[in-house]
Amino acid sequence: DGGITQSPKYLFRKEGQNVTLSCEQNLNHDAMYWYRQDPGQGLRLIYYSQIVNDFQKGDIAEGYSVSREKKESFPLTVTSAQKNPTAFYLCASQTTFLSNQPQHFGDGTRLSIL
Amino acid sequence: RKEVEQDPGPFNVPEGATVAFNCTYSNSASQSFFWYRQDCRKEPKLLMSVYSSGNEDGRFTAQLNRASQYISLLIRDSKLSDSATYLCVVNRANSGYALNFGKGTSLLVTP
Numbered sequence: 004d005g006g007i008t009q010s011p012k013y014l015f016r017k018e019g020q021n022v023t024l025s026c027e028q029n030l031n032h033d034a035m036y037w038y039r040q041d042p043g044q045g046l047r048l049i050y051y052s053q054i055v056n057d058f059q060k061g062d063i064a065e066g067y068s069v070s071r072e073k074k075e076s077f078p079l080t081v082t083s084a085q086k087n088p089t090a091f092y093l094c095a096s097q098t099t100f101l102s103n104q105p106q107h108f109g110d111g112t113r114l115s116i117l
Numbered sequence: 118r119k120e121v122e123q124d125p126g127p128f129n130v131p132e133g134a135t136v137a138f139n140c141t142y143s144n145s146a147s148q149s150f151f152w153y154r155q156d157c158r159k160e161p162k163l164l165m166s167v168y169s170s171g172n173e174d175g176r177f178t179a180q181l182n183r184a185s186q187y188i189s190l191l192i193r194d195s196k197l198s199d200s201a202t203y204l205c206v207v208n209r210a211n212s213g214y215a216l217n218f219g220k221g222t223s224l225l226v227t228p
Contacts, residue, residue: 034214045204045220046161053214061215093160097214103149105206106216108160 006030009094009109015117016081016088024079024112026094034097035077036106039063039090046093052077053099081114089115120144121219123205129225134195138222140188140205149208150181152190154201155221161204164190195226 007028016022026035034053038046048061052071066085071077077096081088091113095106123140130136142150150167165172167179167188178191188205202221209215 036215038218043220046218048215051215091158099214103166103208104214105149105151105153105163105166107163110160 007094007096007107007109009092009112011112012110014112014114016114017117019083021080021082022114024081024092024094024114026077026079026109027075028077028096028109029075030096030098030107031074032096032107033074033099034106035071036095036097037061037067037069037077037079038093038095040093041090049079120209120217121205121207123203123219123222125220125222127223127225129227130195131227132195132197134226135191135193136195136224137192138190138203138205138224140190140219140222142186142188142205142207142217144207144210145183145186146210147207148210149216150179150188151206151216152177152179152188153204153206153218155204156201161218164203192224195224197226197228200224200226 010025036051037049047063050069052058068080093111094109097106098104121142152164153161154164155161165174167181171180176193180189202223204221205219
């Protein structure tokens with residue numbers, strides 16, 4: 004089945020540790036996005052990429068890094084510089100072949116501090 | 118002013134009721150509009166796109182008023198399974214294809 008796969012579903016981070024969240028899609032979408040959602044809050048954009056080997060900062064990029072070496076993959080690293088990483092992380096993808104297209108989401112990764 | 122604003126609710130309605138949600142957006146250059154549904158502790162899922170002429174999908178009707186910059190969602194004959202948070206979503210006109218998400222309106226349908 005076509006879709007977006009995020010892993011792991013749950014992740015725990017120790018102080019000073021970097022962790023990487025995986026996002027893979029087989030929808031042949033050019034654009035991919037990372038969002039963070041805190042309890043009772045809306046989605047906030049961390050990073051996005053509209054083409055391989057290129058990405059842009061979103062609204063809250065500090066303490067995060069990404070790469071886009073393959074069209075299918077857009078991993079997010081939460082670095083030790085991110086002091087409040089506990090949140091629900093959502094990856095999305097979108098076709099750019101036509102305008103006005105929605106984004107489709109993976110089922111998310113919940114990150115907590117140990 | 119926030120990019121996308123919604124009444125957070127909660128809206129508590131009995132089964133079979135009709136309920137309407139509104140949303141306002143700040144960027145008049147926005148061209149893409151959507152309603153997403155998010156269940157508790159799950160990812161958002163596309164409910165429907167919103168077109169200028171208004172559109173309907175079963176019990177759900179979406180309307181767009183560009184002059185007033187607001188979007189509405191009407192749910193008729195509410196079901197228990199409609200209980201969720203409904204997110205209003207608008208494209209960022211100057212950031213490629215990126216989207217702005219409202220914080221959502223919570224709906225609880227009761228027996």
